Amino acid sequence: MARNNQRGGSSTRRAPKDLGRRVKKKPCALCRDNVEWVDYKDVPMLRKYMSDRGKIRSRRVTGNCAQHQRALAQAIKTARELVLLPYTQRTVTERPGGRRDRGDRGDRTLGDGFAGAAPTPVAVEVEGLDDTEAGDDETESAVVAEVEELVEEMAEDAAAEDGDG
Secondary structure (H helix, E strand, C coil): CCCCCCCCCCCCCCCCCCCCCCCCCCCCHHHHCCCCCCCCCCHHHHHHCECCCCCECCHHHHCCCHHHHHHHHHHHHHHHHCCCCCCCCCCCCCCCCCCCCCCCCCCCCHHHCCCCCCCCCCCCCCCCCCHHHCCCHHHHHHHHHHHHHHHHHHHHHHHHHHHHC
């Protein structure tokens, strides 16, 4: 339906809300405190003029005068460049089940070709090795060989489990 832009008095036009109410403007806190210049190193003061997500609050919200709002914005931007303030705050959203529903597929594992899965930590115990032999080349090669054997055994066990299931 097209909007009626005619200035003629139509019966569906509403009266503006609270014509007599005046909004009292907030005084500039920086003018009130006689702040001559805004220091980019004063991080607690700058954080008061930022939202919880890291955005700079507007003049309408803070009540600052134009000069101090410009100085605040410049100080916040400088502090961000010098890593005193973050550009954004990390937000965590809690969604049940991740980004999408997997349905009946179940969870993916490393065997399914899922590159994002974290590797399983493996503890290896080497028999017959004491602290005096730790830097020996022969000992290191023996340890590498034993670890390779263990990895092969684990791969065979995993292949056997996949064949059974």
